[in-house]
Amino acid sequence: MSKLRVASILFLLSTFFLKFSSMLRDIAIAHLFGDSYVVDAYIAAMTIPNAIILFMLTGMKDAFLPSYYKYEKLGKGFSHLTNVVKGTFWISSVIAVCGAVLSPLLIRWLYPSFTGHGAEIAVWTAVIYFLSVALVGVNAVYEGYFDSQKKFSFSTFSQTIVVLCTIGGAILLYRQMGIYSVPFGYFVGTVLSFIIKLVYLRPRRFLMWSQPADWREILSFYKVFLPIGLTIAVGQINLFIDTLFSARLGEGVVSNLNYAFRLVNIPQAIFGVTIATLVFPLLAEAKVKEDMQLFRTGIEKGLNYMFLLLAPTIAGMIVLMRELVQVVYERGAFTAAATAQTSEYAIFFTGSVLFYSIQAVIAKGFYTLEKGHYILRAGVVSIIANAIFNAILSNVIGAVGLALSTSLVGFVYSAITFTTLYKLAGGFSLSVIGKEYAKITISTLVMCAVLLFVKHGLHADHLSVVPYLVIMIILGAAIYFLAAWLFRVESFKEIVAKGRIKQVSDS
Structure with a gap:
């Protein structure tokens, strides 16, 4: 097997693992600690520094790559890398120290209901994660640098190290350290990831150690980075x-809201990100050719493919939610009572999966047209709407209202961005999209009707949970695609046609 093929396989495996890293971490936590107050304290506390961590990790690449390429053309790429690394280290260090020192005050102010041992867990969790921020920013810069050098596998591998250490810390040290084993594992992973980069590049190629930091250049970079990072951090702010x-x-x-959210977001991680990524080159081509019709076609196809895959997945999850939660989480300290509560929350979260996946396609349109500031404006509106919906719905219907709020905010967010892009692009073919969505919805309803009959009419839910899920998933997929073929769903026909063309070309 060639080195290129091995590298490609490793990259795909590590990327797949990263997509589900939060889910795997939470499965380990659920098994070890269930839905106890210690998990509540941990999740609540880590959400604060985690907003900053994700802000650095996800926004840095989008900002650093074009900036690095610009300086590289001038022969100053390594010098620019040095400036950004040094500036980021000092900025991250200040945030880390201030966050760690202020953690007791933040926890007391933000979570007054946490007392005694719960408050202690929250404080130290926040402290450990804040201290990690000092190196998270530097790691993010180098992962952007590796991507600029087409070393995608190494960039992904360095992030995977952090995830493995987090999960490993929880599993190996929970008896000695309790819930602290999770943030400790993350901290160790962050340090180890940094050391691996240093050893891999060697100190001489790591940066220009003697070069003084050019703060004018650093601040110029951060003017570009901040709006990008803030746009990406909207989801984390809403989660906070x-x-x-x-x-x-x-x-x-x-804890149970968190478990539910992670589970239902699997389809978004698979289909939402994938479809949006596949559509991006078509939109970029349209931008280069200044062909707005091709641009509109790309958005329409992205929205249609997204709904084709997500509609049956979300509907199937709703029908099978309790069993899915049971298979994923119910073991060790995670009880049947926790399964019931998590399942209820998860059903109300499902709307967010659809709306945020649709928004992922729309966002690519804004980025292609270089109108990303519209996304930031919509994100600010979604944050305000989330606070209002949470305040109202949590008082009226309790915890499920928070899950419902997330779905409603997703609808608001996607509606604002879609209507804005509609105007910028000169309109989309709403009749075509509407007709396609109607056919897909009917096909999905047919699938649900059959599954509900098999579940309740034929009492298939009396089977053991794993065989039951396997049978229902296979049956649901078969019924849905048969219905899509009978109702002549265009996006489904296109996928089948492309598959046939590929088979002919391969043979």
């Missing part, structure tokens, strides 16, 4: 707001 409200609703609410 959700945690603030859920922490006031009793033991187990924070």
Whole structure:
């Protein structure tokens, strides 16, 4: 097997693992600690520094790559890398120290319901994650640098190290350290990831150690980075707001809402990101050719393919939610009562999966047209809407209101961005999209009707949970695609046609 093929396989495996890293971490936590108050305290506390961590990790690449290429053309790429690394280290270090010192005050102010041991867990969790920020920013810069050098596998591998250490810390040290084993594992992973980069590049190629930091250049970079990072951090800010409200609703609410959210977001991680990524080159081609018709076609196809795959997946999850939660989480300290509560929350979260996946396609349109500031404006509106919906719904219907709020905010966010892009692009073919969505919805309803009949009419749910899920998933997929073929769903026909063309070309 060639080195290129091995590298490609490693890259795909590590990327797949990263997509589900939060899910795997939470499965380990659920098994070891269930939905106890210690998990509530951990999740609530880590959400604060985690917003900063994701802000650095996800925004840095989008900002650093074009900036590095610009300086590289001038023969100053390594000098620019040095400036950004040094500037980021000092900025991250200040945030880390201030965050760690202020953690006791933040926890007391943000989560007044945490007392005694719970408050202690929250404080030290926040402290450990804040201290990690000092190196998270530097790691993010170098992962962007590796991507600029087409070393995607190494960039992904360095992130995977952090995930493995987090999960490993929880599994290996939980008896000695309790819930602290999770943030400790993350901290160790962050340090180890940094050391691996240093050893891989060697100190001489790591940066220009003697070069003084050019703060004018650093600040110029951060003017570009901040709006990109803030746009990407909108989701994490909304999650933080959700945690603030859920922490006031009793033991187990924070943890079970988190478990539910991670589970239902699997389809978004698979289909949402994938379809949006596949559509991006078509949109970029349209931009280069200044062909707005091709641009509109790309958005329309992206939205249609997205709904084709997500509609049956979300509907199937709703029908099978309790069994899915049971298979994924119910073991060790995670009880049947936790399964029931998590399942209820998860159903109300499902709307967010659809709306945020649709928004992922729309966002590519804004980035292609270089109108990313519209996304930031919509994100600010979504944050305000989330706080309002949370305040109202949590008082009216309790914890499920927070999950419902996330879905409603997703609808608001996607509606604002879609209507804005509609105007910028000169309109889309709404009749075509509407007709396609109607056919897909009917096909999905047919699938659900059959599954519900098999579940309740034929009492298939009396089977053991794993065989039951396997049978229902296979049956659901078969019924849905048969219905899509009978109702002549265009996006489904296109996928089948492309598959046939590929088979002919391969033979």
